[in-house]
Amino acid sequence: MDSGDEQDVPDAKGRKKRYHRHTPRQIQELESMFKVCPHPDEKQRMQLSRDLALEPRQIKFWFQNRRTQMKAQHDRADNCVLRAENDKIRAENIAMMEALKSVICPSCGGPPTHEDSYFDDQKLRMENARLKEELDHVSSIASKYLGRPVTQLPPVQPVSVSSLDLSVGVYSGPEVNPTLDLDLLRRNCSSAFPYPYTPAVSELEKPLMVEMATGAAEEVLRLVQTDQPLWVKSGSDGRDRLQLEIYDRMFQRSGQHLRFPHTRTETSRDSAPVAMNAMTLIDMFMDASKWAELFPSIVAKARTIEVLAAGMASSRSGSLVLMYEELQVLSPLVPTREFCFLRYCQQIESGMWVVADVSVDYPRDNQLGLSPRSRRLPSGCLIEETPDGYSKITWVEHMEIDANDQPHVLFKDLINSGTAFGAQRWITTLRRMCERFACSNVAGLPGRDLGVVSSPDGKRSMMKLAQRMVNNFCANVGASSDQKWTNVSGSNDVGVRVVLQKTSDAGQPSGVVLCAATSIWLPVSAERVFSLFKDERTRTQWHILSNGNTLQEVAHITNGSHPGNCISLLRGLSSSQNTMLLLQECCTDASGSVVVYSPIDLPAINIVMSGEDPSYVPLLPSGFAILPDGRSAGGQGASSSSTPMVGSSGSLVTVAYQIHLSSLPSAKLNMESVMTVNHLIGTTVQQIKVALNCADA
Incomplete structure (x- = not known):
């Protein structure tokens, strides 16, 4: 032809x-x-x-x-x-x-008036009432957060609140769009903004928020740079713990920051070098979508509500953003934590920046339906450039939590110890993700790392596809407000939770997808559980869908310094399954691990390996989230139930499957599907316990 x-x-x-x-x-x-x-x-x-x-x-x-x-x-x-x-x-x-x-006017012979003076007076009265109401609202914010009434504040114009240089106003430059994607927000945020969208922050509120943000930055800087007696080492785990009495005296905070009748406080600090330059980190921190991509296992959702100050283009110094985020632990049993907060970036000196967060009462909480049960007191990090192109990060987390929100018994020790949302988890996750980004930019790799991936473009395309798979898994396994989990009968004390989702994205099967998950406690270390799931040679011991078919690794891409951080392409040795492969990514660090996999057909993987855009390759990821249980080591053996035994240590494992129910968006969950999901989850859990020699746990 x-x-x-x-x-x-x-x-x-x-x-x-x-x-x-x-x-x-x-x-x-x-x-x-x-x-x-x-x-x-x-x-x-x-x-x-x-x-x-x-x-x-x-x-x-x-x-x-x-x-x-x-x-x-x-x-x-x-x-x-x-x-x-x-x-x-x-x-x-x-x-x-x-x-x-x-x-001409018929009554006076002159030109007609444009409007009736009565309506002019009415409009002025209405405007005056609106401004008075707004001033009362600003006054209440000032008295609550700044410790003095609004009459004691400096004049609004000009604003002079700190020695730190700020350019206050909505940024309209090419890099940041302060307007909201309303459709996207309604799909992915529990707090859909009213339509039509109006600016979130009034001109009267901006100076107050500027002062709050600059004060938070100064506080974070002191928290980072001050050691004893403000911070002491914990005897149980050696981590830095904030002495609250000294903190209240030092910052004159006693009784001013409490929001709930009964609260508990979580504080932590950690420091480590990361494989990324400072400006790249700052750009990712100040962008809500990049922030969520950087921490998919922690940040369930993140949105920029409004950019209040653009700052300096070369250094982002002076940038101030009003943001919303939802933090998660990868289990349907752990409620997320919602924050509406100010994020402020300031360059302290050459090669050193502070990024500070502080919760703020959103002006339209009642309209948006926000009901956060946690509050971030001044928190953030100090970023220092190092000569080798790396950055040293010192991270501080300081939250107050409503004490009435008690976590599930499985996760009680992990949550109450502050480990689940503490500084160490942020730092270890950031280090691993920075290593992953660095590996994606390495041109030359050993032969085994490349496997059947024929080019650097193919390698980057594979890593991009695997990252989308992990992000999808993390977004669907947590207890985000988007996820309306239903508890169905199961084979363990927790039971199986299911949620139905309608999908139409190019990267997912169109129609209705069922996500089923359960969380269990195992009396073995998180490292041992991770090793079981990572090794393709032991997959037949727990993966009932493999039907005993042994898998072979045909491609391997390293994406971190830890040998467990890798992307694999697995193929069944059975000749009948040669057209279907499994894409798998394993991620592990000191805070926990995930193993995520998804079936993918051979034509699609060939397109990805050739270096083409993998955005339209459909994925339906399943997998495991593995966390330490928050207890000290030296346990007394396995417990006879799924509730952790006092004095023992082990791991918390969330098992999650995604199943494509129907291509029709109107499909419903029926009893047959419930029975199938129960059998799948229950059998998988039992086989995992058998493989780990803890069948009675």
């Missing part, structure tokens, strides 16, 4: 560029397909490729160019119509203006 001819065409610089000309038959077939389907999927493009003897990439580019051409034609036609309509309206407007010049 004739696939067209090629000729050399000189470009603007005189160089010759290879230009492909399609045959009339190819163009006719492509045009016919375009009329039926302007956006062909991968299978349709592959069929056209075979029929017309063209590369899939050529088919893809032709349709992209044709859609662009069609859009340009429509735009030109629309512009012509709008131009004519605009000319007509302009002419009518000129005619009306001329007619108004000759109109």
